Amino acid sequence: MTDAHLTEHRVSQEELLHGNFLHAFRDTVRLPNQSLATREYVVHPGAVMVIPLLDTPEGLQVVLERQYRYPVGQVMTEFPAGKLDPGEDPWLCAQRELKEETGYTAKLWARAGVLHPVIAYSTEVIEIWFAKDLTLGERQLDSEEFLDVFTATPEQLMAWCQSGQVTDAKTLTGALWLQNSLSGQWPLTWQSLA
Structure with a gap:
């Protein structure tokens, strides 16, 4: 065809x-x-988004952020994400963004896929990465970056998506990947950082 x-x-x-x-x-x-x-x-230079999975005594949690987004004039709930530096490998960018924004590092990573968030007027492509076996350290925010980091259950995240509390396109796409990977419908291939 x-x-x-x-x-x-x-x-x-x-x-x-x-x-x-x-x-x-x-x-x-x-x-x-x-x-x-x-x-x-x-x-657009391209970007990555990370879906960090945190095992806690209470069960699986996802690491999320709340950040003011100037163009829409409101605080948004999002997965950690960031743009690629020129020539930067997306997996290395995912590791860097997770560490800088949340303080977490991950031992296991899985590339889920890509999304084109605004195909009508932008070349932007976002690679979706999952991260697990997390260890918390110090955040390394950029001087112009202000955000809160928190955790929620996958069920809480899905409820926020359904109610309209989460409207960020990349996070909605990430929630779809999360739901399908947890159900076994979209299996992930994990690789170790070591």
Whole structure:
């Protein structure tokens, strides 16, 4: 099967913004019917999200964060996540972000998959990683980073997703992966950090 009947082709490109983090463009594209249209989009460096699993005497918990997100003007509940540095391996980024934001390190890791959170206007791709066999240490937050770290049961997280308390797209996707991996429907392949 071919997708040629759906594919758009760039005719010209105009740079709109080259910021510290994001790069925005307006392209003129040729549609499959040969008409012209414009597409505005943001180039994003890519990111990772970590679903940290913590075994406690009370049972399995997930490590979550609460952080103010300026564009939406509210505190959001999220899994730990962060953007890739230029040329950075996503697994190394996942390890770095988990340690910096939560203080946890993990001995076992599993790559779940990827998600494209905003396909209509961004190139952003987020790799989803699971982490377990956690050890708590010191957080190493960036100077401009302010967040609370807490734990919840998978059931609590799913209830917050259902009630609309959790609306972050990557965390909702992470909750789907978590639910399906815990049920055995989406098995993970674990690898040791050592």
